[in-house]
Amino acid sequence: MDRDQAIKRFHEGGADFADLISDGAPGDLPVPDTEQPMVSRSVRLPLHTYERVRAAADARGIGVTTLMRQWIEAGLADLDDSATVSLADLRRALATLPRNHAA
Numbered sequence: 001m002d003r004d005q006a007i008k009r010f011h012e013g014g015a016d017f018a019d020l021i022s023d024g025a026p027g028d029l030p031v032p033d034t035e036q037p038m039v040s041r042s043v044r045l046p047l048h049t050y051e052r053v054r055a056a057a058d059a060r061g062i063g064v065t066t067l068m069r070q071w072i073e074a075g076l077a078d079l080d081d082s083a084t085v086s087l088a089d090l091r092r093a094l095a096t097l098p099r100n101h102a103a
Contacts, residue, residue, distance in 0.1 A: 050064075053068065
């Protein structure tokens with residue numbers, strides 16, 4: 001059955017369309033990247049800002065939403081003084097400190 005026939009059967013109503021749905025193959029749904037319940041919010045960004053965020057996410061091999069969530073969580077941690085810092089960032093910061101050579 002093609003798309004036009006399926007639309008026609010849908011508009012005709014009745015049990016035929018229910019049979020059509022039950023005969024269909026299940027769709028592949030995206031798998032959530034967390035087990036925590038999530039809330040969806042819309043954020044308006046200038047195109048240039050979004051492109052920078054997307055490039056940063058691509059460089060890390062993660063999705064834009066995941067990166068934005070990480071940044072929000074890090075910003076909130078700064079507000080309540082409960083630091084969330086990656087070990088790699090901590091090592092880089094420590095490497096920039098001058099070494100104290102004790103005799």
